[in-house]
Amino acid sequence: xxxxxxxxxxxxxxxxxxxxxxxxxxxxxxxxxxxxxxxxxxxxxxxxxxxxxxxxxxxxxxxxxxxxxxxxxxxxxxxxxxxxxxxxxxxxxxxxxxxxxxxxxxxxxxxxxxxxxxxxxxxxxxxxxxxxxxxxxxxxxxxxxxxxxxxxxxxxxxxxxxxxxxxxxxxxxxxxxxxxxxxxxxxxxxxxxxxxxxxxxxxxxxxxxxxxxxxxxxxxxxxxxxxxxxxxxxxxxxxxxxxxxxxxxxxxxxxxxxxxxxxxxxxxxxxxxxxxxxxxxxxxxxxxxxxxxxxxxxxxxxxxxxxxxxxxxxxxxxxxxxxxxxxxxxxxxxxxxxxxxxxxxxxxxxxxxxxxxxxxxxxxxxxxxxxxxxxxxxxxxxxxxxxxxxxxxxxxxxxxxxxxxxxxxxxxxxxxxxxxxxxxxxxxxxxxxxxxxxxxxxxxxxxxxxxxxxxxxxxxxxxxxxxxxxxxxxxxxxxxxxxxxxxxxxxxxxx
Amino acid sequence: xxxxxxxxxxxxxxxxxxxxxxxxxxxxxxxxxxxxxxxxxxxxxxxxxxxxxxxxxxxxxxxxxxxxxxxxxxxxxxxxxxxxxxxxxxxxxxxxxxxxxxxxxxxxxxxxxxxxxxxxxxxxxxxxxxxxxxxxxxxxxxxxxxxxxxxxxxxxxxxxxxxxxxxxxxxxxxxxxxxxxxxxxxxxxxxxxxxxxxxxxxxxxxxxxxxxxxxxxxxxxxxxxxxx
Numbered sequence: 001x002x003x004x005x006x007x008x009x010x011x012x013x014x015x016x017x018x019x020x021x022x023x024x025x026x027x028x029x030x031x032x033x034x035x036x037x038x039x040x041x042x043x044x045x046x047x048x049x050x051x052x053x054x055x056x057x058x059x060x061x062x063x064x065x066x067x068x069x070x071x072x073x074x075x076x077x078x079x080x081x082x083x084x085x086x087x088x089x090x091x092x093x094x095x096x097x098x099x100x101x102x103x104x105x106x107x108x109x110x111x112x113x114x115x116x117x118x119x120x121x122x123x124x125x126x127x128x129x130x131x132x133x134x135x136x137x138x139x140x141x142x143x144x145x146x147x148x149x150x151x152x153x154x155x156x157x158x159x160x161x162x163x164x165x166x167x168x169x170x171x172x173x174x175x176x177x178x179x180x181x182x183x184x185x186x187x188x189x190x191x192x193x194x195x196x197x198x199x200x201x202x203x204x205x206x207x208x209x210x211x212x213x214x215x216x217x218x219x220x221x222x223x224x225x226x227x228x229x230x231x232x233x234x235x236x237x238x239x240x241x242x243x244x245x246x247x248x249x250x251x252x253x254x255x256x257x258x259x260x261x262x263x264x265x266x267x268x269x270x271x272x273x274x275x276x277x278x279x280x281x282x283x284x285x286x287x288x289x290x291x292x293x294x295x296x297x298x299x300x301x302x303x304x305x306x307x308x309x310x311x312x313x314x315x316x317x318x319x320x321x322x323x324x325x326x327x328x329x330x331x332x333x334x335x336x337x338x339x340x341x342x343x344x345x346x347x348x349x350x351x352x353x354x355x356x357x358x359x360x361x362x363x364x365x366x367x368x369x370x371x372x373x374x375x376x377x378x379x380x381x382x383x384x385x386x387x388x389x390x391x392x393x394x395x396x397x398x399x400x401x402x403x404x405x406x407x408x409x410x411x412x413x414x415x416x417x418x419x420x421x422x423x424x425x426x427x428x429x430x431x432x433x434x435x436x437x438x439x440x441x442x443x444x445x446x447x448x449x450x451x452x453x454x455x456x457x458x459x460x461x462x463x464x465x466x467x468x469x470x471x472x473x474x475x476x477x478x479x480x481x482x483x484x485x486x487x488x489x490x491x492x493x494x495x
Numbered sequence: 496x497x498x499x500x501x502x503x504x505x506x507x508x509x510x511x512x513x514x515x516x517x518x519x520x521x522x523x524x525x526x527x528x529x530x531x532x533x534x535x536x537x538x539x540x541x542x543x544x545x546x547x548x549x550x551x552x553x554x555x556x557x558x559x560x561x562x563x564x565x566x567x568x569x570x571x572x573x574x575x576x577x578x579x580x581x582x583x584x585x586x587x588x589x590x591x592x593x594x595x596x597x598x599x600x601x602x603x604x605x606x607x608x609x610x611x612x613x614x615x616x617x618x619x620x621x622x623x624x625x626x627x628x629x630x631x632x633x634x635x636x637x638x639x640x641x642x643x644x645x646x647x648x649x650x651x652x653x654x655x656x657x658x659x660x661x662x663x664x665x666x667x668x669x670x671x672x673x674x675x676x677x678x679x680x681x682x683x684x685x686x687x688x689x690x691x692x693x694x695x696x697x698x699x700x701x702x703x704x705x706x707x708x709x710x711x712x713x714x715x716x717x718x719x720x721x722x723x
Contacts, residue, residue, distance in 0.1 A: 080704050087700075088549040089542045093534055096609070128536070129608035194708035197700035205713035218698050219529040236536055237613055239529030239692075280709075315715075469714045493615065495520065495527045495690060 002277040003300065003307070003314040005324065006188065006208035007246060007270065007462065008351035009260070010332040010339045011181055012450060014358050014409075015267040018179035020044050020140065022259035022268075026183075029247070029258045033491065035237035037102035037127050040139045041244035042259045044181045048152040048169060048389070049142040051180075053098040056230040057343065058156040063092045064228030065191050065346030066284060073284055073347065075195055077225050084197060092225040096236070100137035102127040128236070145177050152177075157392045165386040176385045178357040180393075181267070183259060184231040184244035185342070185350030186210045188275065188298070189284045192243070195226025201241075207272070207464060208351065209246045214491075217241055228346035238491050252466045256459040269449075271327025272320060272462040273351070274300045274311055284347045288396035291344035298349070299334055302327065323462035328449055329353065336438070336446050338405050340394035356390050356402060358409045407436035408446070415443045501679045502653065503662040509686035517689035517697065530695035537610055540603035548596035551589040555632070558586065559650075562643070566651045573643050582643050583636075590633040597626050617691045624684055631677040639671065650678070 026042040045051040059065060063076045077083060077092055105122035113120035126133040142151035148170070152158065158166060169176060186203075190210050193201045200216035201223055203209070212223070212232070219239035223232040232243040247257035255261065260268040275298045286294040300307045302324035311321055324330065332339040332353060339353035387402050395401035411432040418424040433440065449457070521528060534541050562569045573579045601622050604614045636642055653666040667678055688694060 075708075084700065084703060088545045089534060089538075091542075093538065095534070095538045096536055101609075126609070128612050130612070131608050189709065193710055196710075197703040198698070199700075199702060199706055199710055202710040202712040205711045206715055215525040215528075217529065218695060218700070219532045220700065221532055221534065224535075234532070234535045236533070238526075239531035240526070465715065489524070489526065491526070493527065493531070493613075494524065495617070495692070495694075 001310045001314070003274055003311040003316060004208065004277045005206065005316055005320055005462065006273045006275055006351050007186070007251070008208075008273045008329045008353070009183075009271075010269040010329050010353045010355060012265075012267040012269070012355040013178055013180065014355065015265040015450070016044070016179040016181060016357075017265050018044055018046065018144065019264050021262050021264050022181055023139070025258040025262035026244075030245075031242075034127075035235045035491070036233070036242065038096060038099050038139075039233040039235075039242065041231070041233070041242075042181065042183045043139055044179050045140070046143050046145055046152075046177050047180045047393070048148075048155040048158045048177065049145070050151045050154050050156075051142075051182075052100075052139050053094045053230050054137075055154065055156060056094075056228075059228055059346070061092075062094065062225060062228070062230070064226055064230065065348055066189065066194075068285060068347070071285065073189070073281060075191060075226055076228075077195065077222070083195065083222055086222075087197065087220055090221055090225055093221055093234075094224065094230065096128070097137075100139060100141065101133060101135075103133060103135055145175060148175070157389055160392055161386060161388055165388055168384070168386050169389065174384060178359075178385075180342075180354075181259075182229065182231070182342070183352065184210060184246070185229060185348065185352040186244075186246060187351060188277075188280050188349035189347065191226040191228055191346070191348050192223035192232045195222040196220070197222055201232075204248075207248075207251075207462070209248050210243070211245055211248070212241055212243055214240050214242075228343065228348060229350070235491070237493060239493065240491075248464070251461050252464045254461055254463075256455065256461060260459055261455075266458065269328040269332060269458050271329040271460040272324045273327060273329055273333075274302050274307060274316070274321075274324050276300060280349065284349055288345040289398035290396075291347065292340050292395045292398060292401050295341055295344055295349055296334060296337070299330070301334070302330060317463075317465060317468075319463040319465070323460055326457075326460045328453075328458055328460060331445070331449065336408065336442060338408050338446065340401060340405065342394060343396075344394075345396035354394060355409075356394055356405055357385075358406060358413070404436075407432075408438050411436040411438055412443050412446050412450075415440065416447055498664045498668040498675075501675065502664040502667045505679065506657050506662075506682045506685075509682040512686045513688050517694065520689055520694070528694055528698065529692070531613070531692045533604075533610055533613055536613065537603055537607050540599065540607070544596050544599035544603060547592050548600060551592040551596065552629075555586065555589050555593065558582070558643075559646075562647050563651050563654050566647050569643075569647050569651075573647075579641070579643065583641065586643065587633070587636045590629060590636050593629040594626070594633055597622065597629055601626065617687070621684075621687060621691045621693060624680060624687065628677065628680050628684060631673050631680065634673055635677060639674070649674075653678075 022042045023040055023044055027040065030041060031037070031039045040052065043052050051057065055061060059076060065076050066073045067076045075083070078086070103124045104127055105124055107122050110120050110122050123132050124135050125131060142148070145152055153170070158169065186209055190203065193203060193210060197220045198216050198218045200213045202211060202213065204211065217240045219241070221234050221241060223241050224230070224234050232241050234241050250257055256270065260270055279298050283294045283298045302308070302321060308321055332355065339355050341350045341353055344350070387399055391397050391399045391402045414424060414432045415429045418426065418429045433443065573582060604610045604618070604622070649666050649670060653663060656663040667675060684693070
């Protein structure tokens, strides 16, 4: 066994209100500069919808992620040789039009326009060329199902559904949606790392954060197409790719990443997971429908003394093992089994998990008035949002995975209703728990973690121990640059 | 005199600049070391320009290099008329390819507003010099036939004399002006290499062919000491 730690997260989609505060916090901190305006390391999409960049989930178009070829994994975009052959032009690279052209407005015209008969207007101008432009897209252009005829209807997940299921989703007055916040998944088997010709992208051994070495990046832009989630971005004026760094400088200071910290709905949970790095390949080689389960299996129980002993042998510090035992992510993913990875079929083993939304699923039949366990579960079959759609998003098409999660979420709901309203029979609640396979105590724990916890319980930043890092052992006189005292230069083109 | 400066002294200056400034930039400002791809802003035009440009220029450079490194073998290779014809024709075709491609690349930078934002002065200098280089090359190929042969008896000994630090400029002095321009401009491009985005040709990522897919970097000391 080769045990490593991975900082991972859970987003609870039932709690997401789609306010984009996370995106703004991230933008203000990291991508508020020329060449990065179009980048949203954190973005919030409306599902069903085509997302950002448009149709990123459609790997026939972008060829991101991995492909299973017998007993081997190959990048969908091609083997090593073929990838080098595409250096001069990467046919699967999304262009700025697949995201959007960043724009601002000529606000000055509003105050400096000469007196006249017309109201002065602020014309939109491109933030790339500075010329006037027509705004044709934005980072959340299909927010809240706007333009759903052309956006939601073309969602790659919707296109896969049967005609009946599509009708179910788009029934007038019953249209349904939920928000999907996305950041880099900091995958165990990252496509961007594997696709980088320069070897500039790496996973930090201690915490699993995936970073791009800006000094090694040569702008070959293969990471952009190799990442199936399109979470690496090409900086068009620096010639370097950039991506979400999980706010590692904040985490090293013990703070939550900015998007986590600012989350209004408190949907974001962060904690460390232990996994067996020797099993990455074997895990990623499972069939599509087994991938979600396989990914759970690679995650190890931090309370198991045997795992702890192995982890110590692998060099994991005690503080980290302690943090792993308090990890809310472990509870959501393994103990309670109510969080699933996004598109596990891309085989990158993403380490960001989602609690699928319950609210848009319920109540097509009875306008949300079911009370009994039986009714809840029969509703699942005729849910307002077809379960097949959710299975396509979170379980590689495996309906059973999604159903199991919903049974548990419904059990929580029934038990809490019995506690707080008291209009349900204990027998009904017990039946719901049995069907879901959870205990009363677990249900209480899920409820507590979902509704009551404060930030230090939701976000358990493990000690990143920078004091033990390599630089700490260097002579500061000799290695000023290496110690972080060197002159920093602005990220712009100089030569 | 001018020949001595251009073909006896300038090549050394160019290479010295390339090495010194290139080394300085690599050590001090490695962040700037990039291909500065503009495909993200404009993809279609780049496809028709960049792909033929790169593949054709690589083949042509390879031929120039082989004739210098192995003049004997080169002579044998061209010893049969069939092979000579083949090389002459494919050289001309590839040359034409590069001329058209570089003009396409210039046109897209000229007419695309987004690209104007990422095109610097040095980019234009490099593009014009590249055009001059391939245009003179094609002109030479068409007007001074069988360059594959006479190159081995003029440019090869000149370049070899440069390598051993005994420049014999007379090999070039006798050649027509257009060849002299071609030769001098080649070294001008070498001199400009570290000052421009041309540096990307020094970082061809061949290591990718053999490295493992996943890269893991440790920052803690115990791993450096091999404790894990």
